[in-house]
Amino acid sequence: MRPQVLQGIHFMNGDVACAEGAIAAGCKFFAGYPITPATEIAERMSDRLPEIDGIYIQMEDEMASMAAILGASWGGVKSMTATSGPGFSLMMENYGLGLMTETPCVIVDIMRGGPSTGLPTLVSQGDVMQSRWGTHGDVGVISLVPSSPQEMFDFAIRAFNLSEQYRLPVVILGDEIVAHMTEKVVIPSAEEIKLTPRRHPKVPPSEYLPFAPDDDLVPPMACAGEGYNVHVTGLTHDDRGYPVITPEAQKDLVSRLVNKIRKNANDILDWEEQELEDADIVVIAYGSVARCAKEAVRRARNDGINVGLLRPKTIWPFPEDRVKKLAEYVKLFIVPEVNFGQIAFEVERHSVYHAQTLLIPKMGGDIHTPEEILKAIKEMA
């Protein structure tokens, strides 16, 4: 039987790597509903979780899957689900409940072409804004965008850690190419993997306020069966967790939920950058597209063009300060993405009046070739 952490060098696809990352992070509960191109995650979990006495359950739909992982999380277990666009749409309701009730868990969304059933087997990056604004109301969210099977593994661990640290459902926004590509994945030993434990209350039940935050705006969490008698509700609530339907309570709660991400953004943010010091043009790309962007930037540099690359690894929160700084001296941002412009507008928003933004859209089905990006760089140089 295989151990929890499959230490060693593997040749794995992104979906399998993601499942292994989750298991290495201590995930013991998976609820899901099959959907291309995320099915392999469910299949791997159904294979691996019983080996480590975890629970795999295939639910009747994605609303149920999302609800079940929230329930499991309140039961004190690290939980995850995996889906793609149509299922992600169905999860928005309880994604909101998870954000409102500050429930740690992980949602993997492997993006495929939309809208609707769209392109079940082909790539897109169309869910970026959905992961930000797809559930109703104002929220602070965390979404990670892996570019390789290795990152599918690494980010799965990071997603669990962030979800425990900041108490929210964290989204891994993979895309079909990253999910289905098979590459080398290095899995470290269990000792080398740093895990963030759940923040338990330090006070007895009589003094515990379930939604009173610590200094970092995150409240410690008492799970079911620990004697704290917590009331958890999706209604606007006060520090006691009691529903309070007033503008004041709404302001207190929602601003904290938004600020706990904003104020901790520097801890959450992660990106890769390349040759930005003297860049006139910066390509901003994420996910599978970033791999082609990297190649395009390399070739353009060879041709003597001052171009750099910014590759966000966390797309939400967005590295807006970095973009603002770059906009002070950069002439142009080029944003290739497999959608009709989602992150490009975010880049534009943070660089407006200082630099131009050029979107290279793709409707989905395939990603940009390095030549396409290179062509745009050359035209604009």
Added chain:
Amino acid sequence: MPNKTKNHKNKKPKVTKPHRVSKRGRTKKRLVDIHTSRDRYTPIHEFSPTRDTYEHGIHPMDQYLRPGRIPHIWCSGCGLGSIMTCFIKAVQELDLDASKIAIVSGIGCTGRVAGYMNLDTYHTTHGRAIPFATGLKLAKPDMHVVVYSGDGDLFAIGGNHFIHAARRNVDIDIICVNNYNYAMTGGQVAPTTPIRARTTTTPYGNFEYSFNLPYVAIGSGAVFVARWTALHVRRLKETFKEAILKRGFTFTEVLSPCPSAYNRMNKLGDGLDEMRYYKEHCIIKHGADPAEAKLGIHKDIIVGKFVDKDKPTFMDLYNDELAVVHGKEPTLEISKKK
């Protein structure tokens, strides 16, 4: 209507007089959203969160009620209070460790039960109490997980979750308060509304067939199915006790008066009138075939414990699966069969 409670002392209690009804069968004042305004005025008592520290009274049930949450939002004459009392009494008599009971509710008047009980309570989204409870139960198998919600929540928006949890025989207990309508939103038609009954969205009478809930439960695989009304407090309490102790997916339907919405629209009088109706028209028939226990407006009501059988739960089967994965023999007959 909840806001009227203040005047009660000065008024003689009216017992049987029906509500004032306009010619078209609607009361003059339309209900829009019964509860949102009420919440604003719920006094927040000084905070003291556990049952040990709270001292607002000496009633023996106080320890099971969340401090600072009374008065509740329910209308006078509503059945929800007495049903919750039965539940508390059941928990009390079973003498269970209260930290081992969790309540999961959806959204609705019934869904508010979660917020009043001083246990681990989860007030989730509309219809999703059952899958949330499934996750909770599988993560915490040593806890009693009770889903306490309304007919619309459990059988309209949540109907699919109900049949699948029953099919899996997840060890959770479903308490469904059936008031024949969507009460929280002001009394719209529900999958339980009898044919010809009026609601705010069937102003000329309902023209859809309704669900026979115990029949749905049995057809989906529930191992324990019972029906009572808000009148049958003693029997209901006993059923709650049985359901909590029963291993597997249990279903208890509790018929309840909703004087503000359903009764008003159908000129059925207030809560007491409805209770009187239950008294006169309920027939206790344990073991009755649920197919013959269909409800209807102005019809007799068959109540009782319809089904009580045993079969392995989801976790029993899953544990056998784990045994097989770990190279051991399965223990259940059903898992041994190839």
